[in-house]
Amino acid sequence: AQSVTQLDSQVPVFEEAPVELRCNYSSSVSVYLFWYVQYPNQGLQLLLKYLSGSTLVKGINGFEAEFNKSQTSFHLRKPSVHISDTAEYFCAVTGSNDYKLSFGAGTTVTVRA
Amino acid sequence: DVKVTQSSRYLVKRTGEKVFLECVQDMDHENMFWYRQDPGLGLRLIYFSYDVKMKEKGDIPEGYSVSREKKERFSLILESASTNQTSMYLCASSSTGTPANYGYTFGSGTRLTVV
Numbered sequence: 001a002q003s004v005t006q007l008d009s010q011v012p013v014f015e016e017a018p019v020e021l022r023c024n025y026s027s028s029v030s031v032y033l034f035w036y037v038q039y040p041n042q043g044l045q046l047l048l049k050y051l052s053g054s055t056l057v058k059g060i061n062g063f064e065a066e067f068n069k070s071q072t073s074f075h076l077r078k079p080s081v082h083i084s085d086t087a088e089y090f091c092a093v094t095g096s097n098d099y100k101l102s103f104g105a106g107t108t109v110t111v112r113a
Numbered sequence: 114d115v116k117v118t119q120s121s122r123y124l125v126k127r128t129g130e131k132v133f134l135e136c137v138q139d140m141d142h143e144n145m146f147w148y149r150q151d152p153g154l155g156l157r158l159i160y161f162s163y164d165v166k167m168k169e170k171g172d173i174p175e176g177y178s179v180s181r182e183k184k185e186r187f188s189l190i191l192e193s194a195s196t197n198q199t200s201m202y203l204c205a206s207s208s209t210g211t212p213a214n215y216g217y218t219f220g221s222g223t224r225l226t227v228v
Contacts, residue, residue, distance in 0.1 A: 009153065034216055043117075043203060043219035044156075090155060099144050099163055099207070100171070101217060103156040 002027040002093040004074075006104035013081055014112055021076040021107045023091035033074040034092040034101065035065055044090060050074060061085070086111045116140070119204050119220040126227050132191040134223050136204030143209050145187035146217065147171075147179065150201040162187055194227045201225075 007022040025031055032051050036044040048059025055067040065076045074091060088108050092101040120135040138145065144163050148156040148171075158171030160179040168179050176198060180188045187206075191198055201224050205217040 006155075036219075041221075043221045044205075044217075045219070046216045049216055100146070100158060100161060102158075103148075105153055105155040 001102070002031055002095050002098075003102055004033075004091045004093045004104040006089075006091050006107050008107050009105065010108050010110070012110045012112065015083055016080050018077065018079050019081050019085075019109060021089050021091075021109070023074045023076065023104060025072050025074060025091075025093045027072075027093065027095065030096050032094050032096070033065075033067060034094075035059065035063070035074075035076050036090045036092060036103075037061075038088045038090065038106075040087070047076070047089075081109070081111050083111050083113065085109060117204055117206050117218050117220040119202075119223050121223050122221065124223055124225045126191075126194050126225065128195060128227055130191075130194050130227075132194050132225070132227075134189040134191075134202055134204075134225070136187045136189070136220055137185050138187075138206040138218070139185065140206070140208075140218075141184065142206035142218075143184070144207045145181065146205045146207075147177075147187065147189045148203045148205065149173070150203055150222070156203065159189065191225075194225075196227050199225060199227045 003026045005024045013019045034049045035047040038044045050057045050067045058064045088106045091104040117138045146161040147159045162168045162181045178190045203222045204220040
């Protein structure tokens with residue numbers, strides 16, 4: 001079964017600074033990878049996904065992620081964060097022909113002025 | 114846009130009560146899921162359903178059951194609520210086949226407190 005590990009539980013960052021959230025996955029077969037964001041008191045919203053093709057994936061709100069098969073990683077980046085990016089971020093994985101997503105423990109990003 | 118609606122945002126129940134959490138989606142999705150979210154543990158799958166009247170156990174089904182009598186509605190049932198079931202419950206849906214092509218659409222969550 002696939003699983004993901006989010007390497008940072010909390011990431012404090014200053015406004016307009018870059019941020020990187022790290023995610024490693026564990027699988028020996030083809031995987032599909034996702035990043036979701038959860039704003040306070042809301043459900044999860046899809047940021048971006050990697051299915052195949054280009055290893056650099058662009059998502060909403062200026063986020064992007066890079067799929068690295070040799071390092072089994074799918075790190076999320078944003079070059080310049082805003083206060084409104086304060087949220088919890090989840091990495092998720094599924095395999096082909098699988099109905100289910102497996103989620104990481106989450107990374108809380110706090111953006112300070 | 115797909116909407117997934119959970120009937121309650123906040124719920125307080127007593128130990129031993131039977132609790133129903135309701136989830137409705139409006140885009141004819143085949144697959145529906147129930148997760149619970151706890152700090153430091155992420156989202157853990159309780160049950161899922163890929164068709165009407167079909168259900169499969171997820172990673173943590175103990176103490177829960179589900180019902181899917183209609184395609185748009187997926188109910189989570191706590192047969193006898195306990196304090197360790199205090200949590201945020203998230204419902205999600207996805208389209209035919211696998212979620213890989215579409216991702217999940219989540220509801221806003223129900224924060225359940227069992228006292």
